[in-house]
Amino acid sequence: MIPLHPIPKPPPDQRAMFPADNLCFLAGANGLFKQVRNDFYSARVKTDEVAGLAELKEDATLNVPALPLELFRRVESFFVAIFMKFKSEAVVLLLCNPVLQEWRVVVPRQSVRGLRVTYDFGTLPATPEGFELFGTIHSHADISAFHSGTDDRDEIHFDGLHITVGNLDKPSRSYACRWMLAGKAFTTSLADVVKSEPLPQANIEWLSQVSYAERLKEPLPPSETVIEDPMPVLLDDLGAWSDFYGQEFENREDLKEYLLHLREEITEHLAEFNTVP
Numbered sequence: 001m002i003p004l005h006p007i008p009k010p011p012p013d014q015r016a017m018f019p020a021d022n023l024c025f026l027a028g029a030n031g032l033f034k035q036v037r038n039d040f041y042s043a044r045v046k047t048d049e050v051a052g053l054a055e056l057k058e059d060a061t062l063n064v065p066a067l068p069l070e071l072f073r074r075v076e077s078f079f080v081a082i083f084m085k086f087k088s089e090a091v092v093l094l095l096c097n098p099v100l101q102e103w104r105v106v107v108p109r110q111s112v113r114g115l116r117v118t119y120d121f122g123t124l125p126a127t128p129e130g131f132e133l134f135g136t137i138h139s140h141a142d143i144s145a146f147h148s149g150t151d152d153r154d155e156i157h158f159d160g161l162h163i164t165v166g167n168l169d170k171p172s173r174s175y176a177c178r179w180m181l182a183g184k185a186f187t188t189s190l191a192d193v194v195k196s197e198p199l200p201q202a203n204i205e206w207l208s209q210v211s212y213a214e215r216l217k218e219p220l221p222p223s224e225t226v227i228e229d230p231m232p233v234l235l236d237d238l239g240a241w242s243d244f245y246g247q248e249f250e251n252r253e254d255l256k257e258y259l260l261h262l263r264e265e266i267t268e269h270l271a272e273f274n275t276v277p
Contacts, residue, residue: 001051001052001053002023002024002025002050002051002052003019003021003024003025004024004025004027004050004053005018005019005024005025005027006026006027007026007027007028009029018035019035020037021035021037022036022037022038023035023036023037025047025050026044031046032047032048032050033045033046033047034047058184060179060181060184060186062179063098064096064101064103064134064161065101065103065195066192066193066194066195067103067161067193067194067195068103068194068195069194069195071103071105072137072194074105075092075105075137076165076173078090078092078107079139079165079168080168082112083139083141083142083169086112086113087114087141087142088112088113088114088115088116088141089112089114089115089117089138089139089140089141090110090112090117090138090139091110091117091119091136091137091139092105092106092107092136092137092138093105093106093107093108093124093133093135093136094133094135094136094137094160094161095128095131095132095133095134096132096134096135096160097128097130097131097132099130100130102131104128104131105137106124106125108120108121108123108124109123114141115140115141115143117138133158134159134160134161135158135160135161135162135163135180136154136155136158136160136162136163137162138151138163138165139164139165139166139168140164140165140166140167140168141166141168141169142166142167142168142169143166143167144167144174145164145165145166145167145173145174146164146166146176147162147164147176147178147185151164152185155180155185156180156183157183158180159180159181159182159183160179160180161177161178161179161193162177162178162180163176163177163190164176164177175189175190177189177190177192177193238250238251238255241255245258
């Protein structure tokens with residue numbers, strides 16, 4: 001197997017030291033390099049592969065639970081209240097105890113204005129025993145939720161769960177969620193990070209009003225008959241068909257001819273598709 005050498009960062013007044021191997025791989029702060037030395041040349045070139053090693057994929061396994069729905073709703077209510085008062089965003093920090101499988105929220109002292117919020121980690125109270133900072137939830141005031149460039153810079157070295165809540169001016173808010181793990185972002189959804197509540201038991205009285213219909217032997221009464229085929233109505237609206245296909249149809253025959261042509265083309269494409277292994 002071709003050797004792999006990590007190259008330590010040298011002191012400011014010295015150069016990096018390289019091995020004398022004629023063929024090896026070097027691991028530096030900016031990636032992997034292949035070193036080749038022979039009678040004709042010596043070179044170090046950047047590479048994405050190391051011969052003889054297994055091919056790896058990025059993945060992550062979480063050892064923490066989903067956020068309790070009640071806790072998340074309280075945070076959301078706090079954001080709405082701040083927006084109503086200051087028309088701005090706000091932030092809370094997430095504490096997690098992986099042993100107890102428990103989350104807590106701490107609200108840092110913060111200064112807010114519009115889409116800006118600043119706070120100081122140094123002013124935070126002592127973290128309870130067994131808990132560690134493991135993420136944030138912040139709002140985007142009255143704009144949609146997304147991971148902004150500022151969020152990227154703030155979160156790249158902040159491992160944990162990061163949720164953005166947007167559209168606080170609307171009853172239906174928007175959300176953007178991701179895990180930042182080992183400096184890598186793993187996008188996820190709110191449904192995957194906030195625990196859902198089980199449905200309540202269905203009302204027995206309501207259930208009693210529903211029965212299974214056997215095959216009908218008589219036609220349905222007029223009030224329950226199936227709506228007539230809408231195609232004749234649609235066919236008369238040539239303007240709608242013209243807008244849909246981007247064509248101009250002067251009459252029903254033009255439309256029919258065009259649809260038949262489309263059917264022939266689709267049939268040919270399907271036949272070609274089925275012949276490809």
